[in-house]
Amino acid sequence: MKNASVRYDESHPAPLQGAQAGESSAVALNLRQRLLNSGRYVILILFALIAIAPFIWMWSSALKESREIFRDPFALPTSLNFENLVNAWTVGRFSDYLKNSIIITVPTTVGVVALACLAGYGLARFSFRGRRLVFYTFLLGIMVPFQSIMIPLYYNLRDYGLLGTYWAMILPAIALGQPFGIFLMQAFFRGLPGELADAARVDGCNEFQTFLRVMLPMAGAAMSALFVFQFMWTWNAFLMPLLYMQKEELRPLPLGLMFFQGRYTQDYGLIAGGVTIATVPVIVVYILFQRQFMRGLTAGALRG
Amino acid sequence: MQATATPRWKWNRQNVGYFFVLPSLVLYLIFFVYPFFTSIYLSLTDWDGVQPVMNFVGLQNYERMLDDPMVWQSLKHNLIWVVVGTASPIVLGLLLAMLLWGKIRGRLFFRTVYFMPVVLSSVVIGIIWGWIYNPIFGILNRFLKSVGLGALARGWLGDPDVALYAVLVAAIWSYTGFCVVIFISGLQNVDMDLIDASTVDGANAWQRFINVIIPQLRHVLTMVIAYTLIGGFSVFDIVWIMTNGGPANATDVIATYTYFKSFKQFDMSYGAALSMLMTILALVATIIFMRIRERGEEEAA
Numbered sequence: 001m002k003n004a005s006v007r008y009d010e011s012h013p014a015p016l017q018g019a020q021a022g023e024s025s026a027v028a029l030n031l032r033q034r035l036l037n038s039g040r041y042v043i044l045i046l047f048a049l050i051a052i053a054p055f056i057w058m059w060s061s062a063l064k065e066s067r068e069i070f071r072d073p074f075a076l077p078t079s080l081n082f083e084n085l086v087n088a089w090t091v092g093r094f095s096d097y098l099k100n101s102i103i104i105t106v107p108t109t110v111g112v113v114a115l116a117c118l119a120g121y122g123l124a125r126f127s128f129r130g131r132r133l134v135f136y137t138f139l140l141g142i143m144v145p146f147q148s149i150m151i152p153l154y155y156n157l158r159d160y161g162l163l164g165t166y167w168a169m170i171l172p173a174i175a176l177g178q179p180f181g182i183f184l185m186q187a188f189f190r191g192l193p194g195e196l197a198d199a200a201r202v203d204g205c206n207e208f209q210t211f212l213r214v215m216l217p218m219a220g221a222a223m224s225a226l227f228v229f230q231f232m233w234t235w236n237a238f239l240m241p242l243l244y245m246q247k248e249e250l251r252p253l254p255l256g257l258m259f260f261q262g263r264y265t266q267d268y269g270l271i272a273g274g275v276t277i278a279t280v281p282v283i284v285v286y287i288l289f290q291r292q293f294m295r296g297l298t299a300g301a302l303r304g
Numbered sequence: 305m306q307a308t309a310t311p312r313w314k315w316n317r318q319n320v321g322y323f324f325v326l327p328s329l330v331l332y333l334i335f336f337v338y339p340f341f342t343s344i345y346l347s348l349t350d351w352d353g354v355q356p357v358m359n360f361v362g363l364q365n366y367e368r369m370l371d372d373p374m375v376w377q378s379l380k381h382n383l384i385w386v387v388v389g390t391a392s393p394i395v396l397g398l399l400l401a402m403l404l405w406g407k408i409r410g411r412l413f414f415r416t417v418y419f420m421p422v423v424l425s426s427v428v429i430g431i432i433w434g435w436i437y438n439p440i441f442g443i444l445n446r447f448l449k450s451v452g453l454g455a456l457a458r459g460w461l462g463d464p465d466v467a468l469y470a471v472l473v474a475a476i477w478s479y480t481g482f483c484v485v486i487f488i489s490g491l492q493n494v495d496m497d498l499i500d501a502s503t504v505d506g507a508n509a510w511q512r513f514i515n516v517i518i519p520q521l522r523h524v525l526t527m528v529i530a531y532t533l534i535g536g537f538s539v540f541d542i543v544w545i546m547t548n549g550g551p552a553n554a555t556d557v558i559a560t561y562t563y564f565k566s567f568k569q570f571d572m573s574y575g576a577a578l579s580m581l582m583t584i585l586a587l588v589a590t591i592i593f594m595r596i597r598e599r600g601e602e603e604a605a
């Protein structure tokens with residue numbers, strides 16, 4: 001329909017919508033554009049509601065009594081009732097679970113970042129013998145699910161005398177964090193100019209000083225991405241504590257929350273209180289550091 | 305140590321690399337590589353987890369798997385999980401990322417909101433969705449009744465016909481935001497000149513999407529799919545939390561069945577064999593997928 005010779009004619013800019021140039025069609029185009037635009041917002045807002053409504057429902061339920069939740073789940077709480085939150089905190093031992101989560105997550109995250117930086121740098125900068133073998137051994141860990149080691153690891157941890165201590169989770173979690181961490185850091189260090197390290201060496205730094213003072217300070221972005229990723233992964237881990245942190249006084253937050261929910265199945269207000277205690281801090285931290293969160297949790301997919 | 309004979313060992317600077325890699329490697333060998341090979345060995349024995357006796361039985365556990373209807377049923381569920389659980393978040397993620405592409409008000413807001421479920425633990429997701437599906441006060445049933453579809457209302461997690469899909473929806477809900485964010489950053493690298501060129505050539509929006517945008521997102525797509533393939537064959541948390549594999553094994557996947565066999569029935573060797581099956585499936589699926597991807601890349605070049 002459109003004439004090819006017209007299409008490339010300088011005086012007739014390429015018609016985007018196939019409409020004839022003119023005042024009336026410009027109005028129609030504008031209208032169509034606006035309709036499209038509002039359709040766009042309808043879809044975006046609908047999905048935003050789907051993403052957010054379950055949270056709001058859960059949090060508002062925490063401020064209700066169980067009776068109210070049954071009567072009308074959609075209704076906003078008639079009066080602010082903080083009893084559920086207080087009860088969940090004291091009855092549910094959430095302060096203990098929170099403490100356990102911190103004791104497990106902080107050393108694990110620091111350990112993974114520190115060791116992965118070292119190893120990633122080693123693999124990126126030096127071509128020692130067996131480097132490829134080491135590299136592929138770590139690659140295996142990225143492609144293999146945790147379940148492939150969960151059974152023997154249980155007995156190993158028992159034999160090492162680690163079962164029943166926080167180490168039963170911290171040490172394997174540091175080890176399991178290595179493959180992803182190393183690939184991330186190794187790809188990053190590979191991208192840095194090697195001349196900088198050579199210059200530092202000429203200036204009399206040994207290899208470790210070069211790493212620590214010259215190269216590492218440039219890896220801030222990759223490190224913070226890895227830090228957030230590992231922190232979230234450890235904080236939310238479920239199967240590993242289910243297997244190796246069975247003692248009640250060692251349970252981290254997700255596991256504690258699951259047992260709490262199993263024990264008070266009928267007291268919905270209390271459960272909502274527990275869920276609120278477990279989610280609000282995470283969501284607040286997420287909103288404050290959302291850029292780091294997104295960068296960290298998607299780093300793997302973007303680097304690859 | 306043997307290397308002393310060769311002159312290369314005479315303090316080669318490259319060997320400093322060992323010291324950097326060592327701490328990480330030692331932990332990894334103790335807590336990953338060693339149990340991994342133990343697992344393979346365990347799957348070839350008849351250990352019950354308690355007795356000290358452990359007899360080598362060859363491939364018996366693997367033969368037993370072939371005759372175990374629960375294995376086949378769980379595998380079918382994994383397959384559904386992999387297909388639906390990969391396709392839906394990618395389609396939804398692409399749709400939302402495309403809508404957020406370019407100049408649009410509130411972009412940051414939408415992105416922040418979509419990503420929110422991603423940061424939650426699976427226990428929280430399981431509890432929240434357990435409430436949504438609750439037959440007594442769940443909002444899903446209330447919603448269906450209020451729009452006149454009350455006949456569809458049911459105990460979603462208690463109905464063997466729909467329970468698996470109900471759990472899957474919860475998983476998709478928690479994962480779609482991840483895809484949105486990845487696709488948004490992928491779209492930022494799309495070459496706008498190519499899009500303009502195809503517009504000039506008379507391509508409509510759909511053709512532009514399929515022929516110009518998707519090929520430029522292939523790198524990001526590959527990574528997301530590889531990730532969901534591995535995750536789809538080893539999914540455990542959300543299923544275990546929401547249904548325990550029930551009702552009547554209707555939501556059992558290989559991982560929940562493995563857990564049940566090894567840590568509830570203490571059939572450790574069979575459990576190890578099942579975990580190896582899971583590992584092999586995840587590995588093979590990922591490698592095949594990567595190969596196809598590479599070949600496609602070569603042909604495109």
